[in-house]
Amino acid sequence: MTTTNQERPLAVLVGVQLPGVDDVEHAADLAELGRLVHTLGFDVIATVSQRRGALAAAAVLGEGKLRELAELTGGSGVVPSGAPERKNKARARRAAESGEGDEDDVELGDDGGDDGGTEPRAGGAGQAARLATVVAVDHDISPSQARNLERATGAQVLDRAGVIIEIFHRHARSREAKLEVEIARLNYVAPRLRETGGGGDRQRGGIGGKGAGESALELDRRKIRDRIAELKDELSAVQREQSTRRALRQGQRRVALVGYTNAGKSSLMRALTGSEVLVADKLFATLDTTVRALHPEVRPRILVSDTVGFIKKLPHDLVASFRSTLDEALEASLLLYVADASDPTFRDQLAVTRGVLSEIGASDVPSRLLLNKVDRLSEEEREALRLEFPEATQLSAKIPDDVAALREAIITFFEQSMVEAELLLPYAKQSLIGEIYENARVLSEEYDDVGGRLSVRAHAAALDRLRSLLAR
Incomplete structure (x- = not known):
C-alpha cells in the first residue's frame, strides 16, 4: 500500500509566551518545534498559543485553551478531579496588576515546516474524521503536567526535550x-x-527479584x-x-564544520570532500561525526569533520552525552561556523552555537564565519550582510565556484603556519618516506652516501614529530 502525505499522523503544537519573550522569538520557537515534529513524521494541523505569566501548574494551558486544544484531539478538555490546577494567588495578582493576564491565540493550518505549506484543520476538507494524535509542547514540562494533558486531550503528549530525544533515537x-x-x-x-494496575503492591525480597518492600x-x-x-x-x-x-590524527590539519542544525554543514562537507555524506532538509539529519579528506587532496592532507548540529533548548543529557562529538571541534585547527543566512533567526542560532562551543573551551580555536545559502537572498540583502559581517564569507554550497574559493581559503589558512626545513633520511629508515610525504610537502630530494636530504614544508608540530621518528 502506498503511503500518502494525508496518511501521516497529525499533531498540534502548544506554546506559552512567557514574560520577556517577544512575538518574533515566540513565533520562531514554535516554527522550529513544527519542523522538529515534521522531522519526527507528523503533519502539524494547528498551533495553540497562549500568553501567560507562567505555565499552568496542572496542564500547561488555562482551562479555556485546554478545551480548544481538546477539540483538535477529540478529548474532554478537562483534567480529571484529583489533579486540579494549583493557582498561585500572589502570582495571579501580580500578573493582573502588570497587565500580563492570559491572552489566547489559536493559529490553524500552520505546519511549522520550512516549505510554507498549509494543512487544513482537523475536520476540514479531505480530513473529515481525522484528529491529532500527538500534542507537542514547546517547553520542558513535568511528568504530572504531561499526564494531565494526556487525560484532557486523549492524545500522546511530548515536550520539546522528548521530541528531540526521539529524533536522535531514530537517526x-x-x-x-x-x-x-x-x-x-x-x-x-x-x-x-x-504505576500500572496493582503495581503499587509491596513485594517480598529474594535473590534476583524485588528488594524487600520494593x-x-x-x-x-x-x-x-x-x-x-x-x-x-x-x-x-x-x-x-x-x-x-x-x-x-594528532598533528594533522583538521577543519571542523560547526553550526545550527540544518544550516547546510553536510552539503558543504559533500562539496568540499566529494564524499557521499547524507544531505537532507531535516533537523538533525547528521548525528555522527564524519571525517573526510579535502578533495582534491593536498599534501599534507587536510581533514574535514562534519559535526552534529546545535539547537536551542537542547536537553542537558544530550549536551553532556554528545561531548565526545564536540571534541572534534575542540581538537580542530580551524572551526568553520556555518550559518543559514536565509533564516531570519540565524543570529540567535549563531549565538547558541558559539555559546555551546565556549562551554567546552573551543572558543580559542581559530575560526571563520560562513554565511551559507546566500543564493536565496537578494543583492540588497547580501550587501547588508557584508556591512554587518565584513569578515564573513558569503557562499552557497550549491555553487561550485563558491566551494572552490572556500577550499583555497582553507589551504591558505594552513599554508600561513607552515615552515621550511631539511630532514635527513638515513637509508636504514627508508620505511619512513611515506610518513614524511603524508605529513609534509616535499619540495626537493637529494641523496648522498648518508641518505636522503629532503627539503620540506610542514607545520612545526609535524616537523617535531618527524624529527623524533628519524632520531630513534
Missing part, C-alpha cells in the same frame, strides 16, 4: 551515537514511569539505573577507541 547510526542517545532516553523516561515501579526504575550503568561502561570502551583514532 543515530554509529554505535557511539546509539549508546549516547539511549542513555539520554532512559534518563528522560525514568521519572515519567507510572514496588513494581521502583523495580522498573532500578532496572533503568542498572541499564544506564551498563551503557555507560560500554560507551567508555567505545570512546577509548575513538580517542585512539583521534590520537592517530
Whole structure:
C-alpha cells in the first residue's frame, strides 16, 4: 500500500509566551518545534498559543485553551478531579496588576515546516474524521503536567526535550551515537514511569527479584539505573577507541564544520570532500561525526569533520552525552561556523552555537564565519550582510565556484603556519618516506652516501614529530 502525505499522523503544537519573550522569538520557537515534529513524521494541523505569566501548574494551558486544544484531539478538555490546577494567588495578582493576564491565540493550518505549506484543520476538507494524535509542547514540562494533558486531550503528549530525544533515537547510526542517545532516553523516561494496575503492591525480597518492600515501579526504575550503568561502561570502551583514532590524527590539519542544525554543514562537507555524506532538509539529519579528506587532496592532507548540529533548548543529557562529538571541534585547527543566512533567526542560532562551543573551551580555536545559502537572498540583502559581517564569507554550497574559493581559503589558512626545513633520511629508515610525504610537502630530494636530504614544508608540530621518528 502506498503511503500518502494525508496518511501521516497529525499533531498540534502548544506554546506559552512567557514574560520577556517577544512575538518574533515566540513565533520562531514554535516554527522550529513544527519542523522538529515534521522531522519526527507528523503533519502539524494547528498551533495553540497562549500568553501567560507562567505555565499552568496542572496542564500547561488555562482551562479555556485546554478545551480548544481538546477539540483538535477529540478529548474532554478537562483534567480529571484529583489533579486540579494549583493557582498561585500572589502570582495571579501580580500578573493582573502588570497587565500580563492570559491572552489566547489559536493559529490553524500552520505546519511549522520550512516549505510554507498549509494543512487544513482537523475536520476540514479531505480530513473529515481525522484528529491529532500527538500534542507537542514547546517547553520542558513535568511528568504530572504531561499526564494531565494526556487525560484532557486523549492524545500522546511530548515536550520539546522528548521530541528531540526521539529524533536522535531514530537517526543515530554509529554505535557511539546509539549508546549516547539511549542513555539520554532512559534518563528522560525514568521519572515519567507510572504505576500500572496493582503495581503499587509491596513485594517480598529474594535473590534476583524485588528488594524487600520494593514496588513494581521502583523495580522498573532500578532496572533503568542498572541499564544506564551498563551503557555507560560500554560507551567508555567505545570512546577509548575513538580517542585512539583521534590520537592517530594528532598533528594533522583538521577543519571542523560547526553550526545550527540544518544550516547546510553536510552539503558543504559533500562539496568540499566529494564524499557521499547524507544531505537532507531535516533537523538533525547528521548525528555522527564524519571525517573526510579535502578533495582534491593536498599534501599534507587536510581533514574535514562534519559535526552534529546545535539547537536551542537542547536537553542537558544530550549536551553532556554528545561531548565526545564536540571534541572534534575542540581538537580542530580551524572551526568553520556555518550559518543559514536565509533564516531570519540565524543570529540567535549563531549565538547558541558559539555559546555551546565556549562551554567546552573551543572558543580559542581559530575560526571563520560562513554565511551559507546566500543564493536565496537578494543583492540588497547580501550587501547588508557584508556591512554587518565584513569578515564573513558569503557562499552557497550549491555553487561550485563558491566551494572552490572556500577550499583555497582553507589551504591558505594552513599554508600561513607552515615552515621550511631539511630532514635527513638515513637509508636504514627508508620505511619512513611515506610518513614524511603524508605529513609534509616535499619540495626537493637529494641523496648522498648518508641518505636522503629532503627539503620540506610542514607545520612545526609535524616537523617535531618527524624529527623524533628519524632520531630513534
